[in-house]
Amino acid sequence: MTMTKLKLTDVSKHFWRKPVLNKISLEIETGKIYGLLGRNGTGKSTLLNLISNRNFPSEGEITLDGQNINNNSVALNQIYLMSEADNYPKQTKVENLFKLVAASYDDFDQEGAYRMAQRFNLNPKEKLTNLSTGMRTIAKLITALNVQAQFIFLDEPTLGLDAAHRETFYTELLTSFEASEKAIVISTHLISEVQNLLQHVFIIDQQQLVLNQDVEELLAQSYAISGPAAEVDQYLKGLDVAYSTEVPGLKTSYLTTGLDDDRIIPDLVKIEHLDLQQAFIALTQKEASLHD
Numbered sequence: 035m036t037m038t039k040l041k042l043t044d045v046s047k048h049f050w051r052k053p054v055l056n057k058i059s060l061e062i063e064t065g066k067i068y069g070l071l072g073r074n075g076t077g078k079s080t081l082l083n084l085i086s087n088r089n090f091p092s093e094g095e096i097t098l099d100g101q102n103i104n105n106n107s108v109a110l111n112q113i114y115l116m117s118e119a120d121n122y123p124k125q126t127k128v129e130n131l132f133k134l135v136a137a138s139y140d141d142f143d144q145e146g147a148y149r150m151a152q153r154f155n156l157n158p159k160e161k162l163t164n165l166s167t168g169m170r171t172i173a174k175l176i177t178a179l180n181v182q183a184q185f186i187f188l189d190e191p192t193l194g195l196d197a198a199h200r201e202t203f204y205t206e207l208l209t210s211f212e213a214s215e216k217a218i219v220i221s222t223h224l225i226s227e228v229q230n231l232l233q234h235v236f237i238i239d240q241q242q243l244v245l246n247q248d249v250e251e252l253l254a255q256s257y258a259i260s261g262p263a264a265e266v267d268q269y270l271k272g273l274d275v276a277y278s279t280e281v282p283g284l285k286t287s288y289l290t291t292g293l294d295d296d297r298i299i300p301d302l303v304k305i306e307h308l309d310l311q312q313a314f315i316a317l318t319q320k321e322a323s324l325h326d
């Protein structure tokens with residue numbers, strides 16, 4: 035049976051009295067690469083831990099094709115989370131890490147893992163404890179990309195990786211994605227680097243899911259409008275401005291919900307599209323001002 039849809043319904047999480055996630059509802063489908071973005075401490079890792087059953091929602095439900103994932107080994111065999119926290123003994127060798135994962139996930143691609151290890155110059159006989167931070171991340175990434183689960187979650191997958199290794203990782207990730215039907219969810223702060231990989235983006239802020247949108251659509255309606263303050267304000271009147279910055283003589287307003295095509299653009303007003311990182315900043319600034 036192929037499983038295709040992971041669904042969160044009104045998932046909330048609090049640690050003792052501290053609320054971290056509030057009524058998060060979203061769906062993840064196979065065949066797409068998703069970005070899970072948010073400022074530091076907004077609950078991304080917590081959410082990924084809930085999705086992979088390492089922790090439990092305080093409220094709400096997580097299902098895989100309609101079946102609750104809680105202690106559901108069939109469902110959990112289709113969900114893999116790579117994160118900073120690992121439960122492997124420090125003395126474990128890379129090759130044994132592959133074996134350990136192969137023992138809990140069916141059809142782990144050993145051959146693929148060894149090929150990638152070679153590509154990254156990672157010695158499979160090395161112990162995890164003897165590796166540098168970046169190389170230890172690589173060992174875990176290789177494992178994640180060769181697990182034959184349908185939902186792969188990568189929490190800060192480039193932690194400690196140098197620029198060349200990050201490029202290799204992005205290439206390997208795409209190759210692995212294209213060879214499968216899986217869903218990959220990447221949680222990262224390196225937004226510009228992953229922009230071209232992502233089809234869909236989730237943004238968490240102030241405990242809530244504040245964006246759940248295809249990247250192409252978001253970028254098509256995200257703009258920076260700049261010029262003399264009075265003209266910028268006049269042009270944007272009534273539109274949903276996320277936030278603005280101002281230096282004498284120049285105001286820039288950011289918005290992620292589209293412009294009104296019928297309006298005439300004043301001569302001194304300049305309109306530019308935002309990239310994903312700029313759209314992320316605009317959205318999180320907007321949330322911050324709403325909660326001031």
Ligand SMILES: Nc1ncnc2c1ncn2[C@@H]1O[C@H](COP(=O)(O)OP(=O)(O)OP(=O)(O)O)[C@@H](O)[C@H]1O
Nearest residue numbers: 049050052054072073074075076077078079080081
């Ligand atoms: N086991 C726990 N007990 C108490 N509080 C926790 C626990 N785990 C996480 N938190 C709190 O939940 C909040 C969200 O943490 P989380 O690690 O999920 O954020 P994040 O978005 O992944 O952050 P970052 O981008 O900085 O890695 C933080 O305030 C953190 O202190």
